[in-house]
Amino acid sequence: MSYIKEINSVQNPLVRQTLVLIEKSRERKKKGIFIIEGIKELELAIKGRYLLRTLFFYPELISKEEVLNQLKEVEDPPELVSISKEVFQKIAYRNSTGGILAIAKTKEHSLDQLKLESKNPLILVAEAPEKPGNIGALLRTADAAGLDAVIIANAKGDLYNPNIIRSSVGCLFTTNIGIGSSEEIIEYLKKNNISINCAALTASKAYTLVDFTQPTAIVVGTEATGLSEDWLQKSDQNIIIPMRGEIDSMNVSVSAAILIFEAVRQRKL
Missing domain, CATH: 3.30.1330.30 (Ribosomal protein L30/S12)
Structure with missing residues (x-):
């Protein structure tokens, strides 16, 4: 050549x-x-x-x-x-x-194309993420934790935005990614018997008290508005990271990392 x-x-x-x-x-x-x-x-x-x-x-x-x-x-x-x-x-x-x-x-990322190799998958779902830097950080966390998939609900932008590629340091290319509406993704998770655990402020249990050892989806929303009612009504368990300061939320990629690595920790016990 x-x-x-x-x-x-x-x-x-x-x-x-x-x-x-x-x-x-x-x-x-x-x-x-x-x-x-x-x-x-x-x-x-x-x-x-x-x-x-x-x-x-x-x-x-x-x-x-x-x-x-x-x-x-x-x-x-x-x-x-x-x-x-x-x-x-x-x-x-x-x-x-x-x-x-x-x-x-580009590749096709419909839920029909999403293949889960594990019989006990651990999945991250992010609803309507907008900032490329946050999406890239979520993909890097998914890579670091060895997640089975990342699913984006109600995508606001273009997955192949150069800023997402850059902030993910290329993890975009090796991560198993699905994209769909919240309704489609909830149906997909239910169909595959994957527990839906939503990061939320109300009716929530501390994340350390939740069992993540079974097929699990950890669902996070935006920092501004959190998760939509579609998710909160269909959740198997709402989970929360207890805060000790004056604010009630963190950057979505930081929150997701805390929840994901608790799930990874439990699965290694």
């Missing part, structure tokens, strides 16, 4: 298309493609079996041989494009990318 072309101008159509994909969710959704930036992120995308269409590399930071080594496990190699410093600086968000960016195909 050798790179097919060199691009030295920021006015090149492929460069302009890449910038549009970085900036506009509508274009990513319309075309079913998105941008991956960074060596680690690319490694995880390959591990997650994402289809790579085009790979840009800046030879001053990474050689063609190193790029080919990155792609040695890829069955359907992408088009390779060597880019100039000017082009790299135009399309790269940060200097720590290692000189690599790629255009890749």
Whole structure:
């Protein structure tokens, strides 16, 4: 394999298309493609079996041989494009990318596509998360805890937002992710006999007193409004993290991490 072309101008159509994909969710959704930036992120995308269409590399930071080594496990190699410093600086968000960016195909994340390998799954459900940084942090926590899946209810944005990819450090690509409405997800969990445990302030039990050793979904809402009535009415158990200060809530990713790792702790006893 050798790179097919060199691009030295920021006015090149492929460069302009890449910038549009970085900036506009509508274009990513319309075309079913998105941008991956960074060596680690690319490694995880390959591990997650994402289809790579085009790979840009800046030879001053990474050689063609190193790029080919990155792609040695890829069955359907992408088009390779060597880019100039000017082009790299135009399309790269940060200097720590290692000189690599790629255009890749998005995946389908419907509940029909969600496969649970474990007979005793531990799942995180996040209802209507909006901030890319929070979504990325939730995905990193899921990866660290070895969760069986992350399900996003009533998604507000684009899963392939570059800020989510960046804040998840590429965990997006190797995490088992499902997306659906709250109604669809509740039906899915009930159908699979997975206990629904909702983080809530009312009618709640301290999280340390709840049994998470059976098939479990931990459900978190937004910091501003919490969970909707759809979840609170269908919950098997509302759970709470007791607070000792003046406030009654924490960042959603912090709260989720506390609950998730208590479940992990119980399952290792």
